[in-house]
Amino acid sequence: MVDFDQLTKAIVVGDSDASPELTKKAIDAGISATEILGRGLLPGMEIIGEQFEKGEAFFPELLAAANAMKAAVALLGPELSKNKIPPAGKYVIGTVDGDAHDIGKNIVKMMLEQNGWEVTDLGTDVPTEKFCSVIKEDSFDILGLSALLTITMPAMGDVIKALKAAGLRDKVKVMVGGAPVTQSFADQIGADAYAKDAVEATRKAKGLVSRKR
């Protein structure tokens, strides 16, 4: 019998040995990838996310949970593609022009990926034009902009203006975040959402996409 609670617990405690082991047992028992994800793995990421938001867990616990999730999902890979399970959404992310800080962006990327998102990472110090060309050439649900410096925050507004000027603004939702960024700044530049941390980013991304669809 497959114990989904055990699998969920393995993710929450970041046990990268137990999570693939229990996932393998579930696969061998004929449980579908969708069910393993939905009943075992994703609830674990949700629990650790909630603990993080309450200040009961910290970044290392998030990282450990994400690693445990990654180890389990690697086993589901063939099954997931065979059953054509669609990603939660397509997300493109980057740190804005003039800013090379990447840790916040990387944490958001990690959390999104472990929650089923397909994420394209444009890296750091990304020119405004690059964001526009990527949105023009491909189809993404959400564009995430990150900045750590007060002096580079305005580049987030520049990206939104450039998207409008190129007639691309309605093609994608824009989320912003980073240490100096606030909800009022996000409102001021016309972003669709602001997230204070990676867990909130994941939750808000889900909300934005469900509204869009």
Place this chain on the structure above:
Amino acid sequence: MSKEERLGRETGVFQSHRHFWNNSPGIVLCIGLGRSGTDPLRIRISDENIKGEFTPEMVDVEKLVNDITRDYQDRPLLNGDVFRCISFAGVVPWMEAIIGCNLYSLGSGGASMVAKPADMESSDLPQHLRYLLDNLNENEWFKKLGNGYQALAEALGAKFPLANTLMRGPGDMVGALLGHENFVGLMLKPADNKDFLNELLDLCAKIYIKTAKMQFERSKGFKGGYCNGWGLWAPGLNVRTQDDEIALVSPKLYNEFFLPYDIQEVDAFDYSTFGMHSGVMSLYNWRDFSKKSTISAFEVALDPNGPAAEDLMETFLEMNSEKPLVLVISNDEQAKAVEEHVPDFPGSILYNEVPKSLLGSAKASHN
């Protein structure tokens, strides 16, 4: 203000700073709104859009010191209740550069620099740092920093105090060397990595101490003491440390890995201030730190996206009952909360005035 009045005011400021370090009740110091000196290197990076790898040869000490001297020649010594002090080329992440990270300048957009992990195998890092510690005087970045402070002291040292450059603590130094996520990943497997990480942290703490002391020697002090970056004078060696890597660890990992080296570092100086951020759950460490070290003061930068200042007041008052407190305010709501609670603080505090034009906006600078 007459010369006598000015001297009287300055004498009073020295006295109030002595009281600050004693955490005397009722000492409330303000950093004024006077324009700070601008870093001419930051301006050059912006004006000339200098992008890409940044090396020690790109720091022209003579030119920078001439620019700083010109910039400071007519400035008053005091800025509110603190001294206007000078650092050398603050745009350069000196600590990361000295230990072997590669620096990249971001050009006019950010006019800042980032440090990328060192180009070497992790297993070679202890040997690299051991050699560096024994041979710091040969390190090009270390020499450049020393030359900068020496030249600044000769040009301006009698008129203005010099403050150390931004001193990143051992956690930040090791995080920069290894890459931040890699560092946290290694901490999560202590059975395999504890000795390795402890050695890196220990070596970085020792390099920090030597680098800070070198700057004190070169800057020669000011009126029998030294100023930190906030313009707070103390009658002895006076460092300010920032270890933002704390945001990435849990209290358990902090106590296990960081705390012994933060203690080692602050205990090497007569006066020390430890900078923290309010927005990234990093305020948890102050009690242990306070109990186990000779830390003199805590500093909290109130992040615009962090908890409301009002919600942090209880913590601030508790901290202040043990140590003097520096509060770095960045918006209207924070300024209002701090000012309302000024009479409640049991010890000494220092905070910054916020320009009216910036009230309500996210102004916090972040290094």
